Amino acid sequence: MDINLDAGDKLELEKTVESTDSAKSCGSGLLEVFATPAMIAFMENTAMKLADKGLDPHHGTVGTFVGVSHTRPTTIGMKVKCCAELMEVDKRKLVFKVTAWDEEGEIGTGTHERFVINNEKFMEKLVTK
Numbered sequence: 001m002d003i004n005l006d007a008g009d010k011l012e013l014e015k016t017v018e019s020t021d022s023a024k025s026c027g028s029g030l031l032e033v034f035a036t037p038a039m040i041a042f043m044e045n046t047a048m049k050l051a052d053k054g055l056d057p058h059h060g061t062v063g064t065f066v067g068v069s070h071t072r073p074t075t076i077g078m079k080v081k082c083c084a085e086l087m088e089v090d091k092r093k094l095v096f097k098v099t100a101w102d103e104e105g106e107i108g109t110g111t112h113e114r115f116v117i118n119n120e121k122f123m124e125k126l127v128t129k
Helices: 036-052 119-127
Strands: 010-016 059-070 079-090 093-102 105-118
Touching: 010 036, 036 059, 036 079, 036 093, 036 105, 059 093, 059 119, 079 105, 105 119
Parallel strands: none
Antiparallel strands: 010 079, 059 105, 079 093, 093 105
């Protein structure tokens, strides 16, 4: 298994916040604002897509840790960007700095860890579970 990624590699993604991303829709609150779980999922997705760029098709990653602060609200319809930066490669553990911001500034930041797996072997283990 080769991991063709280096500390400092980055990926930035952008999306428009939809009503399905709201705290009300996610069940994490009652308001129609960008939900913390939706922001975290966006951060994880950005890190996963960065990791996938450096792995062969038989390997993938699973999230193992998220430590994030959500510091400002974002309304439905606003554009949100996320940047994942690979900070560390420790054997099969990948550590990312993740940052999200909307049209008015930073809305969240933190750390996300992913673990490299062999997709087929991972799923085989679940079948016998």
